[in-house]
Amino acid sequence: MRPRNDSSWLDVRHGGDDTFVVQDHGRLTQLISELPRSNHQYPLLSVFIGNKTKDVALQTIFPHNNIRRTRSKSSIGLRYDTASVGSDNPTLFADGDINSNRECNDPMPGVHDYSVTWDVDNTNNALKLLYAHLLFIFADVVCIFADDFPDIASVAQFLIDCIESGSQSTLPRVVRPRVLVVLADYPDQAIQDGSAVESFYQKLHAAGPTRLSEPFAFINLVYLDFNHSEQTRYDRLRVWLKIQSDDIRTVRRVNWAEWNTLQLNAFFRSALRQLSSNDKFPFNFVKASREENPVPAGLSNHILHYMEVGTRQGCSLETLLSSMASALIMDHYVPDMILMEPRAVLRTLYRPAFLQAFRDYRGPKLPRPVAMLISGVEQEFVRQFQLLQSTGQSSLDFRRCQLLSMSAELSKIQSDRICFYCLVRPAQHSQACGHTVCDLCPQLFGEPALDAEYRFTMSMCLLCQSQATAVIDVLPPTMNPTVLAIDGGGVRGGIPLEYLILIQERLGVECRLVDLVDVSVGSSSGGLLVLGLIGMEWDAPACSQTFDLLARRIFRERRQPVISWLLRLVLGRDSLLGNIPKWLSWFLHDSCYDPRIFDISLQEAFSGSRRVFDPVGEPSQSPVHSKSKFGVIAASIAKDTRSFVFGNFNAVDWFCKDHGYELFRAETRNAEPFMWEVGRATAAAPFYFSTAHLRHIGSFQDGGLQDNFAAGIAGRLCRRIWPSKAGIARLISMGTGDASPPTDRSPHFRHVFRDGFLRRGFDAFMSNLGTTSKWLQMVEHLDSAVRPDYIRLDVSLNDIPCTIDDAEAMDDYRNLVILQPGSARMAGEVATSLLVARFFFTLESHLEIESIGTHIWCHGTIRCKGPIKAVVRALERMHSERVDFVSDSEHLGAFGGDDDVCRACGRYSKSVSLFLQHPSEVFNIYMRINKHPKWRISGFPASAVSISEAQQLEHPFGRSDHGQPINTPCALCDGLANPFRGTRRKRTSMMSMEEQGRKRARVVGQAQVYTAGS
Structure with a gap:
């Protein structure tokens, strides 16, 4: 300045x-x-x-x-x-x-x-x-x-x-x-x-x-x-x-x-x-203190849900009120927060939510009127605040002690909608005992990993004191999600599977595709693939093999009554009279294939007792793991048909119903659908299979009827799961074959048998299931700067019939991918794009104002999320030529591969510095391979201001994470992360003009760059 x-x-x-x-x-x-x-x-x-x-x-x-x-x-x-x-x-x-x-x-x-x-x-x-x-x-x-x-x-x-x-x-x-x-x-x-x-x-x-x-x-x-x-x-x-x-x-x-x-x-x-x-x-000073860390949206819905679930499952009112008070004390009185009068805090920030929740309460009758309940919450809030001050504990430790002391009662209640640790955020991860946590509480109550970014281990459940260990991965604040979206298409699901196999081959055995994706969404057969890849954690070849066996088994033979078989034997195979009993049977059974075979096959493939919100791993074999999110699309059978998404996550606004689809979440763990039931619902194609009946939930049909283009609903889901994210790091959309393009002009009506309403209606319905046009519409609405981050993998069906139940044609569909020119190259580009999207940037300190205009130094570190060594080695193996980190205009340093991985902790650490025109200037960081087209790392485009806000670097009223570490400190790479840290001297306005005039900076082009070890 x-x-x-x-x-x-x-x-x-x-x-x-x-x-x-x-x-x-x-x-x-x-x-x-x-x-x-x-x-x-x-x-x-x-x-x-x-x-x-x-x-x-x-x-x-x-x-x-x-x-x-x-x-x-x-x-x-x-x-x-x-x-x-x-x-x-x-x-x-x-x-x-x-x-x-x-x-x-x-x-x-x-x-x-x-x-x-x-x-x-x-x-x-x-x-x-x-x-x-x-x-x-x-x-x-x-x-x-x-x-x-x-x-x-x-x-x-x-x-x-x-x-x-x-x-x-x-x-x-x-x-x-x-x-x-x-x-x-x-x-x-x-x-x-x-x-x-x-x-x-x-x-x-x-x-x-x-x-x-x-x-x-x-x-x-x-x-x-x-x-x-x-x-x-x-x-x-x-x-x-x-x-x-x-x-x-x-x-x-x-x-x-x-x-x-x-x-x-x-x-x-x-x-x-x-x-x-x-x-x-x-x-209002209380409100102003929460401007950067506002009270989470929908708090009244969280309180209402907690009260209803708690009272129904036998928890006393006193325990519920006391646990809510300590949760809100933890929410507000974070380290560095001003110690404001507790009554003013409760009345300003939380009283409206309590008032709304108690008015909407529909559970067992409460023994006190609403006014007395709110007064009781206020008294308990003040009492616990005074106790907090007298003990000298942090509000986080105070909450931990409160949960442990009330575990005898709190262990009775479970919910897959909200986190019972904090009560203010939605549940996103499940522990082995069935209790759930949000994305933040693993950082608050767990132990950070030494060799991974934003991975936390919870060795005990505070609600029931279960000793089963859960390992939980969360998305870093400066990283955008990577999305995998697979369209539906019956047996044509072999097309995206073949692409997945090609991508996995390029990645190698050590680097699994599932570890490079943050959320996966699929519809119909795509939903089955998502359940296998993410829910069951099968690798691509295993998923392909299971899908083949499943398809050949359920599509082996259509229903044919004995009388139909006899009439066709007597009158001939093409006899109309011989087919009438068969068609009648299909109509009465609401399907032409036996759904019992489908049910049994799915139970065998997806484990009959595995529920959709369960963590990965066997609860009896510690630890279980919660990382990638998945969603499977099904359609309701009501007149106003709409999509339902079954997944292992919640939206921040889970209580909101006006999104054009419903994100289903059961109130309790026992009411969650099984994995095989969700698979049955997403693939219950009309005519082929009867509707899927999910106990206590409803009846559903193929999700492709409403949202066969999975990428469309996947983008909307990401905005609800991570509303603070500016965008998507990568979206990989996989189609199931594109039929021949229509002719340039509309044909003339010929006669009723060829162009009647039945044929026209069927063609219109099948056209609606097509996804290529929807993909093009999505791309048209994207900003040109982020279009390269959206990738589509599909093939033209050429002369192969567009069918969903011809299992014999599965090899033909796969061969379309293998024989398509450039398929291997496209799979390699997708693999590279996914690997690069695992890298993200973090600022290491506050922004430093320089003495030249309003330019600023932006010092930070490039980190890697996921299996670090596997990602780094896969990139080195795929690209043996020079790989560099670059900005929009300047070179930032060379990608050192294993040399950038800390020998002490195993985390990736690459220090870079940019000299920006202004704190709000939007910039990008890319990985460029041998001066060829470059791939943007995750979290960009962004500005230094937006990154600082995401990391909560300037936090005068405290951070929502209570300052808890995101990883185990490493003296080697943490100390080298920012070589400028601690070297800047305070410059006062009393400094003489002569002294200020001696301050100068070396400017290289439009950027001033420092790279450690480059």
């Missing part, structure tokens, strides 16, 4: 159309960055309003500051007292006038504009509102120099204007600013001043004593003896400020209103945004 010798902070200008623009020069952020211990320093903010007298006073009160040299060019300036900069309570002081005579009509670089709508006619009145609506929210002391006003009545009018604007803060009255009006004490003006002061107080009290106390703690006057020197004259004021400062620190601590400088800055930015949104409500 360019050198700043002025203290400019805030200004107001006309915005046109009865609006004003508040300009923030970023001064508060700059000053805080210069403090030595900003996260452990608790500032006091004083506001001095006046002109010449005010300037003289500031020079005397703050003798170590160069007031004249750092004079503000804006209406309001900001400085810190250099004498207190290293103390626990540094003094920040803002100063300005209430008259805006400066020209600031044009936007300036580095200045943020906030448009506001105020019912005033000029910038002077707008500036007064800026004091009242923004500065006084955070001020501890306000000093008004009356000699810089026309008269003392003008001071009274200014204060009345602030009073009439109402209280802009939810803080207690004693914490609001203390106003001191400073008057000159001239002996010959004593009588005149006496009457003026009396008029001053009368005017204030005319506004009403109650309203007088709304924006201010109190208003006092002080006389300065102008017969003495300036030093002596302002001693009285300096002593008064010192006394008030000492008292304010105590008052803030007692009234839950003590925050550090980083938190002050975050509050200020939040208040500016509220000001710009024309929100007329007082600034």
Whole structure:
């Protein structure tokens, strides 16, 4: 950032159309960055309003500051007292006038504009509102120099204007600013001043004593003896400020209103945004503290579900209320969070959710009315908070102890919808005991792996104290999901299977395809493949073999009654009379194949007792593993046919029903469908098989009837599972054969037997099952920058009939893939694309502002998710030529393969640094092979700001992960991850121009690059 010798902070200008623009020069952020211990320093903010007298006073009160040299060019300036900069309570002081005579009509670089709508006619009145609506929210002391006003009545009018604007803060009255009006004490003006002061107080009290106390703690006057020197004259004021400062620190601590400088800055930015949104409500500090980490959506639905499941399964009301209170304490009181008054926290953040949940409750009758239940929750919340403070525990450890102490009752209840560890997030992973957890709780309550990224081991269930171990993989925050979507097509499922085999061959035996995919979605036969690949963790050859056996068994022979067989024997095979009994049998059985054979075959293939939400592995053989997610599509049989998705995950908004499909999730584990039942539902094609009846759920038919294009619904599912993700890293869509393209023109109607409604309806239905046109529509709606991340694998059927039950044609379908020119090359490109998508980028520290314009250093590390050595070696084997990491414009370093894998912990670590134009500049990181086309690593395109937000690097109010580690610390690679860490010296605004001028940076093209070990 360019050198700043002025203290400019805030200004107001006309915005046109009865609006004003508040300009923030970023001064508060700059000053805080210069403090030595900003996260452990608790500032006091004083506001001095006046002109010449005010300037003289500031020079005397703050003798170590160069007031004249750092004079503000804006209406309001900001400085810190250099004498207190290293103390626990540094003094920040803002100063300005209430008259805006400066020209600031044009936007300036580095200045943020906030448009506001105020019912005033000029910038002077707008500036007064800026004091009242923004500065006084955070001020501890306000000093008004009356000699810089026309008269003392003008001071009274200014204060009345602030009073009439109402209280802009939810803080207690004693914490609001203390106003001191400073008057000159001239002996010959004593009588005149006496009457003026009396008029001053009368005017204030005319506004009403109650309203007088709304924006201010109190208003006092002080006389300065102008017969003495300036030093002596302002001693009285300096002593008064010192006394008030000492008292304010105590008052803030007692009234839950003590925050550090980083938190002050975050509050200020939040208040500016509220000001710009024309929100007329007082600034709520509790709400503002959760702006970056909001209360999870749908909390009322979580509370309602927990209450209904708990009461139905025999858990006492007291246990339920107590467990909810400790869960919410863990949710809010994360490390670094301000210790706010617990009643205010509950009433502001959680009470509406409890009120809605208790009103919607439909379980066994509760012994208390809603008002008493909410009062009970509040009392329990306060009681547990006091216990938390007395024990000195973290809220995370407190929650762990609470769960263990209540495990005798909590072990009775299970749910596959919400996480019972935190109660605020949906369940995403299942433990061997049947209790489920969200994506975050494994990090909070588990142990991170040494040799993998975002892999956690939970060695005991806190709800039932089961000792079965669960290993859980979660998606890193800066990584986007990789999606595998397989369309339906009956026996033509051999086409995507052949592609999967080719991809696996390119990857090698060590690197499994299932480990490169985060979520897989399939419809009809594609759903069966997804269940095998992800749900059962079969490799591609095993999945292909099982699919072949299954298809040949269930499509062996169509139903044929004995009488039909006899008539055809007597009258001939093509006899119409001989076929009528067969057709009648199909109609009465609602299928032409025997569904019992289908059921038995599926049970044998998918294990009759395996449920869809079960983790991978046998519960009796620890550990079980939960990693990739899968979804299988089926269609309802109702008049308004719609899709149902059965999977091993939940959406964040699982309670929302207006998505055009339903993501099914049973309330309890015993009600979850079996894997084979889901397979039966997704492949129950009309005419071929009867509907699938899932106990206590309903009847379903082939998912391809509604959503045969699996990639379409897969993209929507990803947005519901990971709503914070900007996009998809890779989407691999696999078709089941594309029929010959239609002719250019529509044929003429010939006759009713060839072009009647039966033929037209059947053709239209089969055309709707086609997916090529839907793929093209999807690609057309994509931004050109991300289109290369979406890949389609399919073949043309040529002259082979488009059938779904001809098992004898399966080899012909497979041969289409093998014989298609470029199939092996395409499979290799997909394999490379999947491998590259396992790499992601993380920032290692906060963004560093350089002294050249607004450029920033972006230091980070490229990591690898999944089986690291298998991924790295597969890339090395497939591409023996040079592989490089590059940005959009510059080379970042060479891919070192095994040399980049830490010898101590086994994790991949590649340090890179980029020199960006601006923190919000969108950039990409690619892997480029021998200067050929490049593949984007996961998480991009992105900006440094978006990556920092995803990692919660700037967390003045704490992180949702409570600062728990994402992996076991490694002294070797963690220490080398950021070679710049700890080398940057704080630059203060007091640094001389000569010293700042010596700071320079070497610029290479458009980027400045550092690569460790390259």
